[in-house]
Amino acid sequence: MPNSLLDTNILVLQLRGDPQIHGLADHLARTGALYISTVTRAEILAGMRPQQTKQTHELLITLESIAIDSPIADQAGRWMYQYARKGVQLTLADALIAATALLEELTLITTNVKHFPMPELQVHAVQR
Numbered sequence: 527m528p529n530s531l532l533d534t535n536i537l538v539l540q541l542r543g544d545p546q547i548h549g550l551a552d553h554l555a556r557t558g559a560l561y562i563s564t565v566t567r568a569e570i571l572a573g574m575r576p577q578q579t580k581q582t583h584e585l586l587i588t589l590e591s592i593a594i595d596s597p598i599a600d601q602a603g604r605w606m607y608q609y610a611r612k613g614v615q616l617t618l619a620d621a622l623i624a625a626t627a628l629l630e631e632l633t634l635i636t637t638n639v640k641h642f643p644m645p646e647l648q649v650h651a652v653q654r
Contacts, residue, residue: 528648529558532589533626533636534566534619536652538573541581550652554635562589563626592626601625605644609628614643 532551540549544643554560566587602621609616616624622640627634633648642649 527559529632530554530635531561531563531592531623531630531632532566532625533634533638534569535637536583536635537562537570539637541570541578541585547652550635558643560589561592561632562586563621563623564591564593565626567591569619585642592630594614594622594626598622598625598629601629609643617641 531626536547536551539647542549551560558602570586579652583612599622602625604616605624606616606618606621624634624642624647626632626643627649628647629645633650634642635650637654639649
């Protein structure tokens with residue numbers, strides 16, 4: 527599999543010790559590089575309990591964070607506008623994560639495929 531961008535839900539499951547996600551992460555790391563959006567980093571830290579600090583930081587240092595720049599923000603904004611006109615509400619976080627994957631040419635790894643309806647996006651669905 528090519529280089530991958532991990533969605534926030536994948537990190538949450540990994541931090542919870544989900545063996546399926548650990549196996550997937552190990553496989554992905556052997557076959558390509560693993561990245562996260564800085565949005566994912568912020569979401570993970572926002573939900574972190576004090577007793578999870580060490581484990582969370584140990585996971586985050588193993589992943590390269592991709593910062594949101596103007597092209598990513600522009601693409602996310604365009605998608606939010608376009609999909610809203612179709613009656614589909616994208617969250618800002620999901621639009622930014624999707625735009626990061628698209629513009630960085632990464633496969634998005636997620637359990638929430640419905641949050642990413644963009645046909646031009648390469649998405650790998652993790653079945654739960």
